[in-house]
Amino acid sequence: MKKPDLPTLLGTLLILLYPLLIWSAHGRLEPRQLALLLLAIGAVRLLAARWAIKLVWPGLAALLLAAPALLWNDLLPLKLYPVLISMGMLVLFGASLLRPPSIIERLARLRDPALPPFAIAYTRRVTQVWCGFFALNGSIALGTALWAPPAVWSLYTGLVSYLMMGVLFAGEYLVRIYLKRQHHA
Structure with a gap:
């Protein structure tokens, strides 16, 4: 690597x-x-x-x-930077849904170029979930930037959003392991 x-x-x-x-x-x-x-x-x-x-x-x-x-x-x-990053990621992931393969499928193909049809459908769904995350995250970051004290903005953009991202990564990984077992059983 x-x-x-x-x-x-x-x-x-x-x-x-x-x-x-x-x-x-x-x-x-x-x-x-x-x-x-x-x-x-x-x-x-x-x-x-x-x-x-x-x-x-x-x-x-x-x-x-x-x-x-x-x-x-x-x-x-300065407080809008995390908002712009989330919105940019939303555009990037969303555009990949409109012009396949999706971002997640591209990443999955780096590991396994011959993805089965169930995996392609799954990667599309995961890309959609990430689009939802980026939309929600960007909206909350915008709300805290506009209406919350700086400490709340910092707590959300510097900790809570990263924890939410980590939970999403971990949850997706567990679902992926489960689905692989179901399709290879």
């Missing part, structure tokens, strides 16, 4: 810590200063993407949101 490069590791770490960093610095630093963190994330994401169009959008989203935060010294654009 190929080891991730430094920009990919750094970008992942910054994204995971982003809500906590924004919350902890809120009130201590101006939004304009915090926007520099989002600029750094955008630059690292663009480096890691190497200009592959499907991978560039998170970096461009970071730069797009950092601009108004810098210009107007406003915290809201």
